[in-house]
Amino acid sequence: MFFAFRAVALGLTLSVLSIHSAAADPDVSISRFNDFLHDRLDGRTKGYAFALVSPEGRIAEGSGGYAQAPGDGNVRFSPTTVSNLGSVSKLISSVALLNLLREQPIADGTVNEQLDTEVIDYLPKGLQNRFRDKLDGLTFRHLLLHRSGLRGFSGDEDFDPTGDRTTLEHALALGTSNPGGSYQYNNENISLLRFFIPHIAYPTQVEAIHESHKSKTGTAYFDAVRDEYQILLTGYLYNVFFPKIYNGQFPVCSPKLELPANGYAKAYDSPGDSTGRDFAPGYCIPQGGINMSVRQMARFARVYGYSTTLIPSGIRKRMEDVGHYTNALVFNGQQNGDHFPEEGRENWVDHGGSFRGYSAVFIRLPHNHYGVALVNSPHVSSDDLGHALYYAYVYATVGLPAKLSANDRHHFAYREGTYVTRGSSRNHESTRKFQRGSILPGGDFDDVFEISANDRMHFAWFKVRNHLGYRLMVSAGPSNDIDRTRQLYASTIDPDFTLDQLAFISSNDEMHFAWYRHDDTLYVGAGASDNLASRRPNTVPVTLSHGKTAQNVVAITSNDRMHFVFYDDCTYSAGRSDRPITQRENVSWDCEILQR
Known part of the structure; x- marks a missing residue:
């Protein structure tokens, strides 16, 4: 019965948007966008794919790894690989509902006004009678805002191997508390669309379903009508909604049943696993069961984002242009950044999803772009994907100093995000690129004054303002978590200098070095991390390369062998702390990373 809803033969070619060259959008470096994501994802997940979408089309895409491991199907992950969206399915299902409200209104007024309709009359009749008092005042808007007051559960409504699929019924029985109140994301809010969409789209059929089962009560009635409504929902998506977006092969809900054995991604517990899992519920699950490729996600982004084919522009604005995602229709997260002041916003909504090893994300990006990504092992979460897409876009446009x-x-370069690359003094990205890390819980990279390292740990230094003025603070830990070993503690500097004159801090296994600018002269002192003057109470002037002054120095790092002074003409010198020219001079380095 399920396959009767396949309105388009699998053999048809998917109508996709052509890849545009970088010239189609000169403000985005496509190579930087792709490189960032390949470096971030390669080897950290079994397989992955991503795409960047603009009004002109799909302008970037990439993939890597395996959809099915070499001994488990041997299928490479590609932009056309179908993979589970997890909770990104909620976005697709919700847009389907919003589109249906426009095409078959349930009340007078706009789509936005119809969202204030109470939902009770759009449940199966037997559930209306049973839960009317429990769901009093609950509207479609409350559900799409995740402000329903329904209690969420950890149970797996559609994939519980015991067959105990009563999670949604249990939530309805408990009822809602304070609909429209505080934000609480949960599956049940969108799981209910399995009833609402068929009820609106197929009133005659749902009446017949009720008549067939009205003699049943309780869970027996719930299970019977739910199963038949799910068939109607699947038919609606395949026969009505997906054809509005796709001209060829549609997304699927049971890839194991609908696609060739090598036509989809399996899920793996880790990048090194050799045996994966797949799922075939036999119907579409509105809160987490739709499967797409990134090209299909990109096509959805084009139709959803740049036309009114699916929803009015005013509804899209209520989904995306909000101060915080908890006030947004449908979207369940956001990435934050002030890199694009011309956009007049610092929040970029996204919808992530993770399900048994699969992760996916759909994100609105600056300058009217969208990013999409899929992975099939859990070491890269949907939040990681949203974070990576946002910072890939930043890196490709305004850069990440x-x-x-x-x-x-090693030599390290830390970028906002926080991303840590590793390499040599000439190439700070040569051996490891874009490992994600953290500096302080909730901390902002812009607050970091300097980062230094020795063989034991890395140090993040902050100039902190309080009612007494500036203070120097420091935390310490591994490169990807710089407060794990020592949380924030105070440090002091040479009393002959001010914090404004403190230009750089570097470290080695023996001590920490404070470098001060005074006009065109550079001075250096040394001490412990909590007192940068304790080992050398008197600073000494520093001899720089010929023709260079303190104003030409852009970075200083140290190890046990020498000190490296990097200049603004893309050369560096190295040697003793007071003469960092004794071992190397006029050596070129990758100076563009300080700007990009």
Whole structure:
């Protein structure tokens, strides 16, 4: 019965948007966008794919790894690989509902005004009678805002191997508390669309379903009507909604049943696993069961984002242009950044989803772009994907300036995000690129004054303002978590200088070095992390490369062998702390990372 809803043969070619060259959008470096995501995802998940969408089309895409491991199907992950969207399905299902409200209104007024309709009369009749008092005042808007007051559960409504699929029924029986109140994201809000969409789209059929089962009561009635409504929902998506978006192969809800054995991604517990899992519920699950490729996600983004084919522009604005995602229709998260002041906003809504190893994200990006991504092992979460897409876009447009450090093994570059690359003094990205890390819980990279390192740990230094003025604070830990070992504590500097004159801090295994600018002269002192003058109470002037002054120095790092002074002409020198020219001079380095 399920396959009767396949309105389009699998053999048809998917109508996709052509790849545009970087010239189609000169403000975005496509190579930087792609490189950032490949570096971030390669080796950290079994397989992945991503795409960047603009009004002109799909302008970037990439993929890597395996959809099915070499001994488990041997299928490479590609932009056409179908994978589970997890909770990104909620976005698709919700847009389907919003589109239906426009095409078959349930009340007078706009789509937005119809959202204030109470939902009770759009449940199966037997459930209306049973839950009317429990759901009093609950509207479609409350559900799409995740402000329903319904209690969420950890149970798996559609994939419980015991067959105990009563999570949604239990939530309805408990009822709603304070609909329209506080934000609480849960599956039940969108799981209910399995009833609402068929009830609106197929009134004659749902009346017949009720008549067939009205003699049943309680869970027996719930299970019987739910199963038949789910068939109607699947038919609606395949026969009515998806054809508005796709001219060829549609998204699927049971890839194991609908696609060839090598036609979809399996889920793996880790990138190294050799045996994966797949799922075939036999129907569409509105809160987490739709499967797409990134090209299909990109096509959805084009039709949803740049036309009124699916929803009015005013509804899209209520979904995306809000101060915080908890006030947005449908979207369940956001990425924050002040990199694009011309946009007049710092919040970029996204919808992520994770399900048994699969993760996906759909994000609104600056300049009217959208980003989409899929992975099939859980070490990269949907939040990681949203974060990576946002910072890939930042890196490809305005850039991600770096802060440098070094120890005896490596040279490091830290970028806002926080992303840490690793390499040599000449190429700070040569051995590891874009590992995600953290500096302080809730901390902002803009607040970091300097980062230094030795062989034991990395140090983040902050100039903190309080009622007494500026203070120097420091935390310490590994490169990807710089407060794990020591949380924020105070430090002091040479009393002959001010914090405004403190230009750089570097470290090695023996001590920490404070570098001060005074006019065109650079001075250096040294001490412990909590007192940067304790080992050398008297600072000494620093001899720089010929023709260079303190104003030409853009970064300083140290290890146990030497100190590296990087200049604004893209050369560096190295040597003793007072003469960092004794071992190397006029060596080129990747200076563009300080700007990009």
